[in-house]
Amino acid sequence: MTERLVVIGGDAAGMSAASQARRRRAAGDLEIVAFERGQHTSYSACGIPYWIAGDAQGPDALVARTAEEHRARAIDLRLGTEVTDIDPERGRVRSRDADGAEQWTGYDHLVIATGAEPVRPPLPGIQAQGVYGVQTLDDGEAVLRGLDRAGVRRAVVVGGGYIGVEMAEAMLRHGLEVTLIDRNEQPMTTLDPDMGQLVRAALEGLGVPVVSGTPVRAVLTGADGRVRAVATDDAEHPADLVVLGLGVRPQTGLAAAAGLPLGEHGGLLTDRAMRVRGTGNIWAGGDCVEVLNLVSGALQHIALGTHANKHGRIIGINIGGGYATFPGVVGTAVSKVCDVEIARTGLKESQARAAGLQYVTAVIESTSRAGYYPGAAPMTVKILAERRTGRLLGLQIVGREGAAKRVDIGAVALTAGMTVEQMIGLDLGYAPPFSPVWDPVLVAARKAADAVAAADAAG
Ligand SMILES: Cc1cc2nc3c(=O)[nH]c(=O)nc-3n(C[C@H](O)[C@H](O)[C@H](O)COP(=O)(O)OP(=O)(O)OC[C@H]3O[C@@H](n4cnc5c(N)ncnc54)[C@H](O)[C@@H]3O)c2cc1C
Numbered sequence: 369m370t371e372r373l374v375v376i377g378g379d380a381a382g383m384s385a386a387s388q389a390r391r392r393r394a395a396g397d398l399e400i401v402a403f404e405r406g407q408h409t410s411y412s413a414c415g416i417p418y419w420i421a422g423d424a425q426g427p428d429a430l431v432a433r434t435a436e437e438h439r440a441r442a443i444d445l446r447l448g449t450e451v452t453d454i455d456p457e458r459g460r461v462r463s464r465d466a467d468g469a470e471q472w473t474g475y476d477h478l479v480i481a482t483g484a485e486p487v488r489p490p491l492p493g494i495q496a497q498g499v500y501g502v503q504t505l506d507d508g509e510a511v512l513r514g515l516d517r518a519g520v521r522r523a524v525v526v527g528g529g530y531i532g533v534e535m536a537e538a539m540l541r542h543g544l545e546v547t548l549i550d551r552n553e554q555p556m557t558t559l560d561p562d563m564g565q566l567v568r569a570a571l572e573g574l575g576v577p578v579v580s581g582t583p584v585r586a587v588l589t590g591a592d593g594r595v596r597a598v599a600t601d602d603a604e605h606p607a608d609l610v611v612l613g614l615g616v617r618p619q620t621g622l623a624a625a626a627g628l629p630l631g632e633h634g635g636l637l638t639d640r641a642m643r644v645r646g647t648g649n650i651w652a653g654g655d656c657v658e659v660l661n662l663v664s665g666a667l668q669h670i671a672l673g674t675h676a677n678k679h680g681r682i683i684g685i686n687i688g689g690g691y692a693t694f695p696g697v698v699g700t701a702v703s704k705v706c707d708v709e710i711a712r713t714g715l716k717e718s719q720a721r722a723a724g725l726q727y728v729t730a731v732i733e734s735t736s737r738a739g740y741y742p743g744a745a746p747m748t749v750k751i752l753a754e755r756r757t758g759r760l761l762g763l764q765i766v767g768r769e770g771a772a773k774r775v776d777i778g779a780v781a782l783t784a785g786m787t788v789e790q791m792i793g794l795d796l797g798y799a800p801p802f803s804p805v806w807d808p809v810l811v812a813a814r815k816a817a818d819a820v821a822a823a824d825a826a827g
Contacts, residue, residue, distance in 0.1 A: 371398050373687060374461055374475035375380045375623070376451045379411060380470025380676035381654025381683075382481030383426040383433065386443050388684020395442035397686075401473060402443055404817060405450035407433050408505050414673050416508040417534035420515075421541040421550050427505040454478070454626035456650065475570050477687050478650050480623055480636065481680065484616035484655035484671045492545035493587030498595035499610045502531055514609050515542050522547070524598045524607040526584050528555025530703035530710070531612035533567065536576050537705045546576045550581040558701060559764050562731070563750055566766040572706040579605065616671050618656045631658040634670035640684045640693035651687065653679025653694075660696035663714050663761060663782055664723035670697060697780040699762075701812065707745075711775035714762030714782050715752060726755040728823050730815035734808035736770045738800035747771045749812040751778075751788060758820040763809065770802070777809045788816040 373389055386400050402409075410433040419426030437446045450468040455461070462475045471572040486501050488494060500511045514520065521571045523539040525532050539546045548555065548571060552737025554564030555571065555578060568578045575634030582600040590596040597604040602679060618620035620628075629637045629645050635658035637645045642657075644650040654676030658667040675697060685692040700713040720727045737744040751772045754761050765771045781791050791813040798805055806814075 369524075370396060371476035372474060373398055373400045373477045373479065374473055375402040375479045375481060376398065376454075376461065376480035377483055377654070377656075378402050378406070378409040378445060378447070379413075379481070379483060379654075380673050381483075381656075381680040382479060383410045383438065384677050384680025385481065385651070385653065385687070386438070387433075387441070387480045389687045390441050390443060390684075392685065392688025392690060394762040400443045402438070402445045403449045403451045404445065404447050405463070405503060405508070407447055409433070409438060409445060409499055411505050412673070413503065414609075416502055416505070416633050417531065417538050419508055420502075420535070421538035423681060423731055425426045425699060430505060451622060454480075454622055454628075456626055456628070456647065458648070459787065475649075477651065477682055478597075478654060478795055479687075480628075480644070480650065480652040481654050481676075482619045482622060482656045483676075484613070485619040486616050487612070487614040488612070491584060491586055493589050494596070494612075496587050496595045497593055498608065499587055499612065499713070501612050503616075509754050511609075515544075515610075520608040521545060522606050523609045523611060524549060524605050525611045525613060526550075526598065527613035527615065528552065528578065529615060530556070530559070530701065532813065533705040533710070535611045535613055536571060537574075539609075540574060540576065540706070542775065544609070547579060547607075549579045549582070549584055549600060549605065551581070553581050554712060555580070556785075558712050558716070559710070559766075560750065562717075563748070563764045563766055566748055567705070567708070567710055567727055569624050570766070573703060574575045574706055579603070582733065595744040616655065618669055618671075620656050623652070623656070627691075631667050631669075633658055633667070635667075635669045637667075640695075641686050641691075642679050642694055644684070650781075650799075651683045653683050653685045657774040659694070661715075662696040664719055664725075666723060668697075668699070670699065672701060674700075678807075687704055698779050700779040701777060702775060706773065707763070707768050709767060709769070711765040711772040711773035712763070713775050714760065716762055716764070720752055725761060727752045727761050728755060728816060728819035729813050730819050732808065733814055734811050735804060735807075736808075737802065738804050741800040743769075745769055747808050749774075751816040753788045753816040753820050755823050756788050758817060760786055760788055760791060763803065765808075773805050774807070776807050777807075788813040788820065
């Protein structure tokens with residue numbers, strides 16, 4: 369008998385699951401219906417800041433697989449159709465299409481891949497014309513239209529996370545005067561404040577004032593209803609255009625209404641196979657779930673495309689009759705603002721403390737190439753290592769060319785449970801155009817190993 373797989377959410381996690389399931393099960397064996405309330409499918413939100421900056425084409429080039437391509441593989445993709453209810457008792461979902469027509473669709477397997485929703489505090493003026501989020505391809509088009517308006521000269525970016533700093537670059541590239549406002553003391557709170565301070569210095573070096581430690585109170589509008597400034601407690605920051613990068617939270621209202629289990633961060637709870645806990649045939653992945661942090665042992669909500677794609681693949685394999693599990697994450701993320709690269713993996717200091725781990729830190733300055741080789745650029749590397757065991761706990765890097773992807777050394781070392789002493793012996797590639805003879809990460813590992821020994825000696 370033909371089974372039916374229903375997918376809610378037609379982007380990274382949902383369509384990876386659908387595609388993988390289709391690869392393993394023919395249409396006569398598994399019917400696949402995917403509901404997507406937007407008009408795009410399998411698109412890269414990650415590319416939006418680069419499209420707006422002018423580095424990448426968009427929006428079509430950001431679509432990895434079109435609706436027609438999915439349909440050609442016997443995936444019944446219904447765009448512009450929102451799922452409004454999940455009825456786990458009877459194994460069905462209710463959907464509403466663009467004309468308002470409602471319909472129930474039964475499922476044998478259900479994949480919830482509804483992603484995350486941007487945080488939008490109820491600030492006065494936040495809905496004003498000229499205020500943009502950056503979540504979907506439609507948002508990208510709206511920002512570009514906003515930039516095309518005559519007289520747009522000043523941008524305020526609210527939020528200093530990775531989307532905020534990437535959008536600050538995009539605005540700079542359009543020749544705008546840019547101010548970044550963040551309620552935290554330093555931008556990039558995925559880093560420790562001392563490393564965030566380097567990002568702040570980089571932004572200021574690019575001519576972007578960073579207004580920090582103060583929340584935005586309101587978006588102020590002119591007589592025409594368009595944004596004219598962003599107000600903090602003690603100042604007004606003039607703006608012709610405002611970009612919001614205030615973070616996201618899991619989009620799980622639908623799942624919660626169906627009685628499915630959510631964690632303390634609001635994400636769906638799954639087992640290792642990405643099956644929603646306590647259910648037999650409901651799966652979830654991507655930005656709407658919580659994931660296990662392998663270093664801290666805690667559940668976390670980390671909204672990244674790299675995880676969403678892996679989750680989707682795993683779900684598709686399992687529905688397809690195979691077996692796959694998601695091991696968890698170590699918390700790796702990279703981004704950049706102009707030529708300054710920002711990278712982190714593992715735990716930052718506050719996370720290590722929250723996990724009850726005692727640690728030492730080491731911070732070093734080095735260069736991207738041998739010091740004598742032309743173009744060598746500075747790089748700061750910070751390592752956290754556990755006291756006594758010397759186990760690597762975290763790695764953060766801020767620097768230029770090649771800084772960001774060096775964090776992958778840390779991601780592998782964390783996954784393997786390596787100590788900083790073991791890292792020192794890693795056989796990394798070396799030639800003067802690529803690194804100093806001691807790679808900056810290994811220099812930091814040496815200093816961290818010394819700090820572990822010193823802490824031991826001190827008792
Ligand atoms: C500007 C930007 C830059 C980013 N850069 C990076 C990066 O550099 N690296 C990285 O790893 N990640 C990055 N990300 C994050 C990455 O894009 C997300 O983690 C990834 O898209 C998550 O995939 P998903 O399938 O879980 O959710 P989404 O991509 O959010 O897809 C969920 C889909 O579900 C649909 N949907 C929701 N509810 C319903 C419903 N009830 N009915 C029907 N459809 C519904 C939504 O319309 C949406 O299309 C970036 C995100 C943004 C916004």
